Amino acid sequence: MTQLIAGVETGGTKIVAAVARVDDPGRIIDEIEIPTTAPEEVGARLRAFLERHEGITHAGIAAFGPVDIDPNSPGFGSVTATPKPGWAGAPLADLVGGRPHTIVSDVTGAALGEHALGASSGILDSAYITIGTGVGVGALIGGRPFSDTAHPELGHIAMRRHPDDDFAGVCPFHGGDCVEGLAAGPAIAKRWGRPTRELGDLLERAVETEAHYLGQLIATVTYAYRPQRIVIGGGAMKIPGLLDAVREASVREIRGALGAEHPSNHPDTYLVPPGLGDRAGVIGALHLAAARAA
């Protein structure tokens, strides 16, 4: 019997699961998309999908978070804090019917996917940053998550304020004192009083302000994990001109502190958009499963 693996990405609105052969995790055999309703309902549908395939030996789960992946913690294997009804504390193992599994954060899953088949393919140490409803960071060292027991929470790092920005911020913990509170999608929409896709005449100021903060985030991720490439995605990065502005801001921020040879001096290749779009998470989950099953 062919040995199979499963990849599951749980998101705030939908859950995607896919099955592949352990020796060919890039080729998806079967796939399902399930709306993120209550975990019991999602679990029943997901288990029914997995049961259609005999021989699944391991599942990779890229979960929206924060998620507790520390085996020594009482909350191991569950989402720790989420406004999503029913999901806080729900055991993710139930989603895969108790099959052997490995859990990473959704952003770590995306980092693994981009490393396997996307924009950071062939790059030893890489990071994935998403700027969406929140700010998330995944970091790979040698192609593996930098830790097996925790994921980065860099959405909460402090920021040097833009001189013209007195926005109060939206982080439930930090208000306007962290990058998520100042620069995630909801912060952009609230500061400018418009959805991020309709900034219109405010676009230039919005891009400059946003790049001021994201440049600091890129610098911190660079200093912390020393990646050779950073992939940056998420809904907010679709704002026209923002990627280039963040590239410039990251160079201004680092200011050569890592030497003239450092890849961050070349932001067009250092800071890149995703190659796999919103497919990175499930592809990363499949590759994670293949690596851990083997």
Add this chain to the structure above:
Amino acid sequence: MTQLIAGVETGGTKIVAAVARVDDPGRIIDEIEIPTTAPEEVGARLRAFLERHEGITHAGIAAFGPVDIDPNSPGFGSVTATPKPGWAGAPLADLVGGRPHTIVSDVTGAALGEHALGASSGILDSAYITIGTGVGVGALIGGRPFSDTAHPELGHIAMRRHPDDDFAGVCPFHGGDCVEGLAAGPAIAKRWGRPTRELGDLLERAVETEAHYLGQLIATVTYAYRPQRIVIGGGAMKIPGLLDAVREASVREIRGALGAEHPSNHPDTYLVPPGLGDRAGVIGALHLAAARAA
């Protein structure tokens, strides 16, 4: 013949080398201290010391930095940028006569030492922060450096300004726009116009200002590496009352963003002074050598 290992810590003013048995790296058999003069002179004395001991199979080197530990880099095995005459680009392999060796940053060496025998003994994931001439961070995941090819450069992270602080800063790259420029020893001395040991009536303000910045640094290290304990040392941490102020500031900074169970909520055990003082580096280098020789 008993298999031996060597540990070398290179510092800005002195170099310490020690020899131990590979199966007992905590018990030092022989030791030497050499002033940090030109690298050729240091190398000659160090090699003569090592030659007194037959059977040294591996050397651990904890080097002042920034140091290039990426085997794929042309500058591999050397200090990349230092005002120390003769040391920029000098091959550290020469110090140990070309013996098999592993290089880490001095702060990573201190982290390894504290993990082996000091204040983070028994802690799976830990970090070491030094606040001295500069700001340095070492991070261990599962007791090992988080990366074998690079070390953190978190001394350059951006800071949210203290509202009463308009000090221009001293970082050659960032002025007052990074934690090293605002909060390392030279910044403290210059801001207040006094050595850090003679703050006198300025002590209270100096401690409050310093804690404001170091609280942000602790938070970022916490978010990035998710350690269960952080050891903080360096000359500036000897300022009376500073450690407690930084503990309080780190709790104010994180504000429960990692949940009520997170160890950072208990700063007396989360953020601790070194257990080995200035011996951590050489002890860490010996344990590094023992781990890599084995």
